[in-house]
Amino acid sequence: MNPAFSVIFLTTLIGVGQGLFLALFTGQSYSAVKLLPAAASAEFYSIGGLIALLFLVGGLIASFFHLGHPERAWRAAAMWRTSWLSREVIALPTVMGLLFIYALMHYMQWDIVLFTSEAGAELSVSLIVGILGMLATFALFLCTGMIYACIKFLQEWHTPLTVINYTLLGTASGFVLATAFATYTAPGLLKFFGIWSIIITLTALITRVASLLRNRSIKYKSSAQTAIGVRHTKVKQITMGMMGGSVNTRDFNHHMSALFFKSIKWVFLLLVFIIPSILIWAGIEEANRTLLFSAFIVQYIGLIAERWFFFAQANHPQNIYYQTV
């Protein structure tokens, strides 16, 4: 496929937003059950929530650049019964809405403790909004991943690893941002978020490498023989039915050299996983803001490369009909 930058920015930006929200909520729920001292200030949740919301808005804006008719985008919520894209169109505003309420509740300090257990664990309204937000966030990860994983003949994508990777990579980038952000508003939670970022980043490394290994030995079900229905071992295309090119030759190929394509794989493995993990490890020791923010920026740039590779790697069976590009 030809990676569209609108979709690359959509998926990576909402990933950061969702991950950051999950990080905030993790912090709050750990504090609620007294596993963590309530070291985070109200700004950590409210401004953090606002930043997460801005990332989601950024992703939404990016997605409009992918559409031929953005003014009709509202129609995309119609077919949620069958289309994962439609479900994503519903899940994204739901997450944004819950996140807005969550951030506003912390900012205005509107919170009521509903229930306190004997051990001191507190169940507050903001925590319930957080739980709903978390569920919506995971639903959004599922929708985003399934948009790609549900197309069975894009065999590189048609695997549960696609959904797992979208979830883990988004969560990792959000946690890394939360770590950097905690240096301002929740220095007590720096190590907590730092260690979690490294754990999630390295787990994502395992699942992403698993999908790379899976795709390396993929056996394509379609061939030139099944495409035109001629049973002969040698079938070669001579003409595509056009001399210039068409959408079919432009949209379904990355048009880059094999060397560039291969190098992007190593670039993203380094930028998404290895370098950020080292930077965070070094950064949380002395709460070095520069190191932690550069970990986030390096990882985000790496994620753009990762998403580019994800799209470019998918080999669409329609390319069998368009071989003489």
Next chain:
Amino acid sequence: MTQLALVIDLNVCVGCHACVTSCKEWNTSGPAGSMCDDNPYGQDPTGTFFNRVQTYEVGEFPLTETVHFPKSCLHCEDPPCVPVCPTGASYKRESDGIVLVDYDKCIGCRYCSWACPYGAREIDEHQKVMKKCTLCVDRIYDEELPEEERKPACVLACPTNARLFGDVHDSESEISVTIREEGGYQLMPEWGTKPSNHYLPRRKTRMHIHDDELERADNPLNKEQRKPHGPIDEPTLDDSTSW
């Protein structure tokens, strides 16, 4: 239930592109507006087509065969492009099984073209909506036209009659009989899309002439005349029948 479809005979197609040009001519003049066509005479011509004729070489030189292969939307019975559409612009008609796009609802997200393994959908880069073969839905039901012309433009244009049009669910229709008797097949059956359009395979036409067709072994004249060759070992018709 009706399922309109095409049958394309690869044995007869000569690759003249008449179906391509007549398709474009009919559909670019239709109510949906023109189909884009940039630099038609320039260096990089590009545009939207519903139908393309491709050419393949089968075998290795010198034993090769050229296959001309017309490809348009196959109007699958289980079209993967329809359920993925977020707006419902892409749909399959209950009444006749044609897969269509509502150009007023399409948001141009291209997801359906990703979900078509055949590359049958092409976005119109000027109108920014997805376009595809409609089986000339604005023609086949037009009662203004004489009945024999109520067929897709490509079918009418084909000079070798390689394209047949009809209902594949009616087991006695011309195309159902042809599919059944001439070995009609579907493209990429491995994806379970159940394409309605079928293709007829290349067939070798050979003339078989046996020796005894050139020279009658049971020629009764041979009784009287000198035989053209020595006695034949195996029994002939003369030995086994009484005249």
